Structures are given as C-alpha cells and as structure tokens.
Amino acid sequence: MTAQSSLNTQTGDTPLLQLKGVSKSFPGVKALDNVDLDVNAGEVHALLGENGAGKSTLMKVLAGIYHPDEGEIRIEGTPVRMQKPMDAKHMGVLLIHQELSLVPDLSVAENVFLGSLPKRSGLFVNNRELHERCGAILKRLNCRFKSNIPVKHLSVANQQMVEIARALVFTPKVVIFDEPTASLTDYEKVVLFEVIRELKSQGTGIVYISHRMDEIFELSDRITVLRDGQYRGTFATRDTDEEEVTKRMIGRDLESLAEVESPEPGERIIEVHQLGIEGEFRDISFDVHAGEVVGMYGLVGAGRTQVVETLFGIRKPERGTIRIRDELVHLSSPADAIEHGLALVPENRKEQGLVLGMNCRDNTSLPNLAEYTRMGWIDTAKETEVFERYQEQLQIKTPGWYQATLNLSGGNQQKVVIGKWLSTQPSVLILDEPTRGIDVGSKAEIHQLIRDLAKSGLAVIVVSSEMPEILTVSDRILALYNGTLTRVFKRAEITEDDLIRAITGQSADAASEPVASGA
Structure with a gap:
C-alpha cells in the first residue's frame, strides 16, 4: 500500500x-x-x-x-x-503524558486546574468554584473519586484519569x-x-x-x-x-508464536500451597516446572501483583507455604528470594525497576554486585561485558553502556530491567506486565525471549493484563478473580470465552484441572 x-x-x-x-x-x-x-x-x-x-x-x-x-x-x-x-x-496544544506528571500532595482539583486556578478578587483561590468545576469534569469521565482527595492516594489508573481530566479544563x-x-x-x-x-x-x-x-x-x-x-x-x-x-x-x-507447542514440563521448581494475605488474596495454590511458562491473568484488583510480590519476599504471607525444589522456604525479603533463585521484573519499571540517573551497565549489575567485586573494588570490565551480552541478546538501543537509563525509551528501559534480572542467573523468572508500554516489534521479541528462556530450563511466571499476550506465551494460565484462583487452563484446552468467565467469577465451580499440575 x-x-x-x-x-x-x-x-x-x-x-x-x-x-x-x-x-x-x-x-x-x-x-x-x-x-x-x-x-x-x-x-x-x-x-x-x-x-x-x-x-x-x-x-x-x-x-x-x-x-x-x-x-x-x-x-x-x-x-x-x-x-x-x-x-x-x-x-x-496539550500533552497528556504517558508517565504521570502530577503533584502527589495536591488534591485532584488542584492538579487538574494547575496553572489556571479560579480566583476570587484576582488574588485568592476560589475553592468552591474549583471543586464544582472539577467535580463536573470527573462526572463527565465517570470517575468515582472526589475532587478533594490528594492524588497520591489514588491508584495509577485513577491518576491517569486525572491527567486526562486536564484536557477538559479548557478548549x-x-x-x-x-x-x-x-x-x-x-x-x-x-x-x-x-x-x-x-x-x-x-x-x-x-x-x-x-x-x-x-x-x-x-x-x-x-x-x-x-x-x-x-x-x-x-x-x-x-x-x-x-x-x-x-x-x-x-x-x-513479525514471527508468530501461535503454533508453539507446550513442552513436557521438567522438574518442579516452585510450589505454592494455600497462600494468603488478609484483604489481598486467599488459598492460592499452584506450581511451576522447569521449561514451563505459567501465565497469571485477571482483572485489576484480582491480586495478581500481590501474589508475585509475596513470592519475591516484598510481602509477607499470613498463611500457606512456598517450596522451592521441594524445600520449604521462608522468603522474608527480596534478598532471600534472590538467594533462592527467584527474580522479579516489576510492573513499574521507573519506580521499582531502575535507578534512572544511573547508567545502563550499573543498573544491570545492581542485584548481583558481589559477583563483580574483588577486595572491595568493582570489576567494571566484567560489568561492561555482562551488560553488552544482554544488550546484544535483548537488542537494547543505546549508544553504549554509559547512557543514563533516564534517556532511554520506555521499551529499552524495560529491556534493561529484564537484562538486570537475567544477570542473576535465576531458576524462577517472574515478569509482571513485561511488555507494558512496549511497541509491537519489541513485544514480539520479548515474547520470543520468554519462550527461549523457558526452553533453556527456567521456570517462568508471566503476569499480564493483555489477553492476547497471556494466550501467546503461556503453557498454563492461572485465572484469578477477587483474590482467588478460579481455574487453571492448559494451552490446548483454553478458549477466550472460558478465560473471560473465569476472571469475572462465572466459572469458579466449573471443572478444570487440579490447581497444582503435579506433572
């Protein structure tokens, strides 16, 4: 064309x-x-x-x-x-940023009208008019939060709606x-x-x-x-x-993974039994084997991120057990999780995945600094060698290791985070929204990378809010609804309709395979 x-x-x-x-x-x-x-x-x-x-x-x-x-x-x-x-x-000309540009301690209304606050007598903010006008905009956007709440108390999704509300303040x-x-x-x-x-x-x-x-x-x-x-x-x-x-x-x-067949699972690497945190999720049981990609899918608030953060020691479970290679473990911190061979690529790369002012090489070596240190000195040549290996493998676009990650595009920042955790040589790799904000070409590359990592023997857990992604990369899919695990699907048996029913609570009683596959 x-x-x-x-x-x-x-x-x-x-x-x-x-x-x-x-x-x-x-x-x-x-x-x-x-x-x-x-x-x-x-x-x-x-x-x-x-x-x-x-x-x-x-x-x-x-x-x-x-x-x-x-x-x-x-x-x-x-x-x-x-x-x-x-x-x-x-x-x-108004730009609604991908990365939020709000002032956390100001109210919703103050953020929406920042730079054009309604005044009384030309001097004082007219709070009544401010909140009335903001309330009308929030109603137009069907927002369910008040105009006087500080934006730091809103979810990321609601903060994005505040950004969008700014476009409706003027014409x-x-x-x-x-x-x-x-x-x-x-x-x-x-x-x-x-x-x-x-x-x-x-x-x-x-x-x-x-x-x-x-x-x-x-x-x-x-x-x-x-x-x-x-x-x-x-x-x-x-x-x-x-x-x-x-x-x-x-x-x-683009190369397609649609015809990829699920491999025969290898050794069971991680087993979760009846895991729960009050108010977050309950009675979560599943396992993941070497060479397998297990997807975790559900609506916002289903508990997906909370579950994987518990596996990585960020949250402490109130009940249930975690076993790694049949050994009962208590993961009280991310350091414990890393020591037991777990790695987590977090949902928010800018706040949780990177030190933005630090260069690509130093970000990559952060979780594993002891491996690069000799007698108190960091072996920068070894750091550079490791970064350049993952730069080539993940096709990270940067002039060199010295580039601050702040100056990379969102997709290349995400690739640095993935490289950083691969450098720890994990046996379980958890990816929470691995392709959020990433273009279609890079997304296909990351999907292929996930399959290749599983093929190399890693146990991989992928959390995603995109159904095509979860269907593309997963050998099994855990469907979560309101903090509970409703179904576990195998690749060959899943349909989009069944998955939607499972994540909306319509099939909790439907027949499915046992929660732990026990291969």
Whole structure:
C-alpha cells in the first residue's frame, strides 16, 4: 500500500497543526531526522513506531518541552515557537503524558486546574468554584473519586484519569494522548474513547500514540509511522491493515508464536500451597516446572501483583507455604528470594525497576554486585561485558553502556530491567506486565525471549493484563478473580470465552484441572 504524505481529511483545508522537517539530536543519538506531521481539525491521527523511533521526542517538541534543532511548527498555518510548556498550552496544544506528571500532595482539583486556578478578587483561590468545576469534569469521565482527595492516594489508573481530566479544563485545539490506556481498566478505556470522540466532534485535533493496534484501528482516521527517528509514511486507516503498518514500523515481518507447542514440563521448581494475605488474596495454590511458562491473568484488583510480590519476599504471607525444589522456604525479603533463585521484573519499571540517573551497565549489575567485586573494588570490565551480552541478546538501543537509563525509551528501559534480572542467573523468572508500554516489534521479541528462556530450563511466571499476550506465551494460565484462583487452563484446552468467565467469577465451580499440575 502506498504512503499518503500530508493527506488531509478535509481536502484543501489548512491543517490545524503542521510540522515540517523537524530534527532533534541528543548526545550520541539523532532522535528525529527531518520529520513531517500534520493534524486536521476533527480527526484522530495515530502516531506509531517502535520504542526509540522518536514518537515521545516529537510530542515533547510539540508540547514545548524540547526545542527542535531544525524545522518548523505551524498552528492554523501560522509559524510558532514554543519556548516552554505553558506556551504550547496557551497556543492550544496539550500533552497528556504517558508517565504521570502530577503533584502527589495536591488534591485532584488542584492538579487538574494547575496553572489556571479560579480566583476570587484576582488574588485568592476560589475553592468552591474549583471543586464544582472539577467535580463536573470527573462526572463527565465517570470517575468515582472526589475532587478533594490528594492524588497520591489514588491508584495509577485513577491518576491517569486525572491527567486526562486536564484536557477538559479548557478548549484545546490539539490534544496529544501518549499511551493513555496503559494503566486503565476496560471500563475506563470505554469512557476515554467516548471523550476522544466528543473532542473530535467539537473540531479538536487528536494525536494518539499507542502500541495497541486494536485501539489504533478503532479510533484513528490516519496513521503516521516513524522508524529510527525518520518519517516512514502516512496512511488513511481505512486503506491499510495491521500487517502493513507493522512492517513499516519495524522493517520486517513479525514471527508468530501461535503454533508453539507446550513442552513436557521438567522438574518442579516452585510450589505454592494455600497462600494468603488478609484483604489481598486467599488459598492460592499452584506450581511451576522447569521449561514451563505459567501465565497469571485477571482483572485489576484480582491480586495478581500481590501474589508475585509475596513470592519475591516484598510481602509477607499470613498463611500457606512456598517450596522451592521441594524445600520449604521462608522468603522474608527480596534478598532471600534472590538467594533462592527467584527474580522479579516489576510492573513499574521507573519506580521499582531502575535507578534512572544511573547508567545502563550499573543498573544491570545492581542485584548481583558481589559477583563483580574483588577486595572491595568493582570489576567494571566484567560489568561492561555482562551488560553488552544482554544488550546484544535483548537488542537494547543505546549508544553504549554509559547512557543514563533516564534517556532511554520506555521499551529499552524495560529491556534493561529484564537484562538486570537475567544477570542473576535465576531458576524462577517472574515478569509482571513485561511488555507494558512496549511497541509491537519489541513485544514480539520479548515474547520470543520468554519462550527461549523457558526452553533453556527456567521456570517462568508471566503476569499480564493483555489477553492476547497471556494466550501467546503461556503453557498454563492461572485465572484469578477477587483474590482467588478460579481455574487453571492448559494451552490446548483454553478458549477466550472460558478465560473471560473465569476472571469475572462465572466459572469458579466449573471443572478444570487440579490447581497444582503435579506433572
């Protein structure tokens, strides 16, 4: 299919927003190289590309966070210069960040109206008006929390809804959504899509960044693809398909794991029996064998993350037992878990997985420093060798080991976290949302890596909120509902309908295999 550069949905109209020949470099890397993009009034324009393709950099240029080295930005045909984010806001361009940019100790209302708080007598904040207006916005978004609650007390999903609420405070010309559904429940996604369609009907231009192809094809009118910081074409969504777009993004065809057969399980590595923490989860029993991938799937609040954090010693179980190679263990800390051969790639890479100001090599060696230390001195050559091995294996895009992880794309940050834990040579690898915020090409690579790690003899546990992912990588799937394990499915017997029933509490009494497979 042919790329359609600068295709306007309203032929002959001046684009609402236009970028021409935009370039941006950072030390050691050219993030954007002569990129074009235009957005029309009343359209959803999707921006796609692998992690590191330049999407977030381009959006930060639009939002006044970065200044382009070359190129031009026009709003309604007029050239503009955005020196700071407030300039972009005043010009009608609003970026809703993928990474939350809220002030934790301020209330929901104060965050939503930050920079434009309603005043009395031009001096004092009009709290009554503030909370009334914020309450109306929250009602429009079907949010179930109050406007006066500090945002630090909200879940990540609700904090994301606060970010989205900012777009409704004024009438923007262009709203940029950067991975807006990464932390949202299915219900919240429906509400968000209704808001986006409402904004579109009012003539707002929408730039929508997501790695989820179903969202792209449901919402967008056009798709622009970036690869390696360069423009690779613009398509009318109705005239293209996922295969074509993916090929443009990654420059190759994706390999599928759909036909992978489940291996014969090896030695039982970990066995969990009647594990429970009051108010979190109860009576959880399962086992995982060498060479096997066990998926853990359920709705938000089902207890998935709490279970794996208990296995890793972050939480202390109130009842039940954990055995590793038939030895009863008491894992009172992550250090205990690491010593017993467990590794956890956490759900939140920025808060739990990385020291962002530290370079890639030093992040990789953190959980295993004793292995790199001789007589009190760190063997940096050995550290570098280990990092470069995982850089090659995981295809981490970085100029070198010295790059601060803060400057990597989200997908490459995630790969550093995975490499970091693989460097401990674990026998049980737990991955909590391993591909959240990762592009389709990198996601396929990580899925293949998971299968390869299992094939090498690791016992792997994968927690995911994406059904296609859990169905793709798992040999068995544990279905959780409201803190309980409702069913355990084998790959050959599972259907999407059965899995949905299991995670919504509709099949707790249905026949299934025993909770512990006992292979």
